[in-house]
Amino acid sequence: MDDCGSNFAQWKNQCLAKMDLSKKGSIDEDIQDVVRFINLSENFFTTSSCSGRIILIDGASDCQDVQKQNCSWLFVTHQMCHKCDVVSGLERSQGDAVFKFEPFVLHVQCKQLQDAQLLAVRSTHTLEVPVSHKGQQLVDDHYIDFLVEVANQKMQENLRRIKRFYDSLKSAMHPEKLHSEMPDVAEKKSVYKRRRKRAQERSKAALCQNIKENTSSGESDGLDSGLDLFK
Amino acid sequence: MDDCGSNFAQWKNQCLAKMDLSKKGSIDEDIQDVVRFINLSENFFTTSSCSGRIILIDGASDCQDVQKQNCSWLFVTHQMCHKCDVVSGLERSQGDAVFKFEPFVLHVQCKQLQDAQLLAVRSTHTLEVPVSHKGQQLVDDHYIDFLVEVANQKMQENLRRIKRFYDSLKSAMHPEKLHSEMPDVAEKKSVYKRRRKRAQERSKAALCQNIKENTSSGESDGLDSGLDLFK
Numbered sequence: 499m500d501d502c503g504s505n506f507a508q509w510k511n512q513c514l515a516k517m518d519l520s521k522k523g524s525i526d527e528d529i530q531d532v533v534r535f536i537n538l539s540e541n542f543f544t545t546s547s548c549s550g551r552i553i554l555i556d557g558a559s560d561c562q563d564v565q566k567q568n569c570s571w572l573f574v575t576h577q578m579c580h581k582c583d584v585v586s587g588l589e590r591s592q593g594d595a596v597f598k599f600e601p602f603v604l605h606v607q608c609k610q611l612q613d614a615q616l617l618a619v620r621s622t623h624t625l626e627v628p629v630s631h632k633g634q635q636l637v638d639d640h641y642i643d644f645l646v647e648v649a650n651q652k653m654q655e656n657l658r659r660i661k662r663f664y665d666s667l668k669s670a671m672h673p674e675k676l677h678s679e680m681p682d683v684a685e686k687k688s689v690y691k692r693r694r695k696r697a698q699e700r701s702k703a704a705l706c707q708n709i710k711e712n713t714s715s716g717e718s719d720g721l722d723s724g725l726d727l728f729k
Numbered sequence: 730m731d732d733c734g735s736n737f738a739q740w741k742n743q744c745l746a747k748m749d750l751s752k753k754g755s756i757d758e759d760i761q762d763v764v765r766f767i768n769l770s771e772n773f774f775t776t777s778s779c780s781g782r783i784i785l786i787d788g789a790s791d792c793q794d795v796q797k798q799n800c801s802w803l804f805v806t807h808q809m810c811h812k813c814d815v816v817s818g819l820e821r822s823q824g825d826a827v828f829k830f831e832p833f834v835l836h837v838q839c840k841q842l843q844d845a846q847l848l849a850v851r852s853t854h855t856l857e858v859p860v861s862h863k864g865q866q867l868v869d870d871h872y873i874d875f876l877v878e879v880a881n882q883k884m885q886e887n888l889r890r891i892k893r894f895y896d897s898l899k900s901a902m903h904p905e906k907l908h909s910e911m912p913d914v915a916e917k918k919s920v921y922k923r924r925r926k927r928a929q930e931r932s933k934a935a936l937c938q939n940i941k942e943n944t945s946s947g948e949s950d951g952l953d954s955g956l957d958l959f960k
Contacts, residue, residue: 626857628879636872644867648859
């Protein structure tokens with residue numbers, strides 16, 4: 499990857515100049531600062547992002563997997579949700595509706611392997627609940643109340659994790675600058691340095707890649723998470 | 730990564746010689762062939778795996794996220810589940826029980842970046858449903874019936890995907906050998922060659938890394954899946 503450096507800057511400029519083709523057409527408010535910060539670094543740029551969302555998706559009743567091409571969105575929010583919106587969305591269900599919470603997602607191109615390893619994070623922070631079948635509601639009103647409460651708790655925790663990720667990223671990428679601003683950054687610096695060292699050592703030996711259809715497993719997978727959001 | 734080759738073989742031998750420290754202590758039956766095949770290649774070795782499972786986890790009621798350290802397993806199977814097992818597990822719930830389907834997971838160390846890119850896959854194939862709160866069941870008997878049916882459908886689809894992944898992996902890693910065995914492998918070979926070429930081109934330009942807490946988003950993320958399981 500000798501030509502990585504020169505190609506990366508050119509590739510970054512091309513990608514960031516493209517129009518936002520997402521359904522929303524803009525970056526979610528709660529993740530704008532993180533995206534802006536990442537794209538200010540010469541070692542990274544973002545290709546897509548979501549600040550986290552609560553969605554009610556109506557899928558075909560004969561479909562075993564919710565895919566974008568064969569389902570309709572009955573309701574979506576990137577903030578906390580209100581029960582009335584979920585209920586009215588569910589009333590419009592004609593197939594198999596699934597109530598989902600999806601935490602924040604960032605896809606980032608990294609110049610160097612150790613930068614990518616530094617950023618690798620995951621957790622079990624999700625929700626995926628069938629709530630109707632062939633248009634018929636499967637759960638009662640009290641359960642909808644509970645789901646809304648759980649989804650909103652997860653959304654609040656998600657916002658805390660975005661902030662923790664952003665703080666960790668800043669301390670990892672600009673330790674000396676933050677050191678003067680933040681009294682508690684000294685520990686983060688040393689943690690970062692240890693991880694950076696491990697990441698660099700590992701990158702010399704081999705590349706690590708998850709092969710998985712889904713990362714919702716609560717079990718440790720033996721991989722080192724560069725920025726640990728889950729303490 | 731000049732010393733990648735020599736280090737990798739040594740590292741692989743050390744890792745594969747270690748005792749299996751997982752709760753089960755052995756490789757799941759439905760994924761043994763894939764794991765054995767991967768470990769026969771000099772470019773890969775597995776560090777952990779799961780063939781997919783249906784689990785009922787009892788978490789602390791004051792906990793917003795199911796984590797291994799503060800929850801108990803009421804029920805787990807790597808095959809299809811029976812309603813009676815789910816019901817009896819749910820009867821033992823004292824906190825917030827969550828019924829989950831988790832598809833197959835492989836963690837693989839790769840010698841070369843293009844090998845890792847070749848193998849990157851994901852999907853939205855999951856289920857995570859709260860079914861009790863503070864030991865009280867939240868859903869009725871008919872809903873449990875439906876969840877068991879959905880989870881078993883996902884497990885069947887999961888087994889099909891393991892086979893499809895294994896077939897694709899064999900055609901990708903030994904195209905000439907499989908060509909004589911499998912009449913339909915010619916197309917796979919060309920698909921593989923195109924992906925291999927793309928992966929190699931990309932690896933020269935930059936490294937790609939997902940930053941996400943969870944990959945259950947149904948939206949396209951602009952990443953190239955090396956082995957496409959989802960056609």
